[in-house]
Amino acid sequence: MKFNLKKFNDEGYLVFHNIIPKKYINKFNQEIKKVKKLNLKSKNKNFETLFSKNSNRKRFYILLQDLKSVRKIVNYLDDLFEKKKIYKLLGFKAISLFNSLIISIPNDVKNMNPLHQDIYAHYSKKYLKIWAPISKVSKKYGSMQMFKGSHKLGFIEPKYKNKKSTYPEIDKRILAGYNSEVFKLNPGSLVIFNPLITHKSIKNVSNKVRFTIGMDIQDIDLVGDNKLFNKMMRISQIRSKKRKKNYKIKN
Ligand SMILES: O=C(O)CCC(=O)C(=O)O
């Protein structure tokens, strides 16, 4: 695993293949099988059925975030970055590590992330994001599209498309002339990216659920552009409020 710092700084992301050992991916799949068995009485039902009720979705999503195998994978990657001296290369001194599990249901568009930068938990100027597919990702299985070099534009103010939107988006016109990539990767690969690179979800048009682990790695260093941090936190607060309001209306 060779971290090409120049490429990372130029393009805003790096892709690595076959990083997470198979045994961890298998463990994850076994756990998911157990969850399905426990919650789905009928064999022909799938995650979609469970997720279809909004009240279920929230509880289920929260519990799935902390699957034991997800923790194990995150710890494995943290140790690997330490061993390969990636933290050192990037100048991390005191690390805060947050992890999440992205679950993308076939044909779901409501929960996709529109064109955005990762400004919703952005508390440090030294911030690295990991996107680690644990199931196949592609234009068929759903994926992420990333705009090469767009982190160099710096913070871009996102706007709500209409009154009903709960996720403000970046105007795609600002990316005219930028090349982009939709990741086609096998489970166990990694995308390491700058949180300010513009990216979006790609719809899952297969009949399989897409699972991806997300990691937020931030240095606990408060020095930086306070005005910008306040702005990002304000945008994040407004988005949370809109989401809560929506949640209540539906239930
Ligand atoms: O996987 C996705 O659908 C989007 C992921 C994303 O926006 C992120 O990891 O920051």
Ligand SMILES: [Fe+2]
């Ligand atoms: Fe994101």
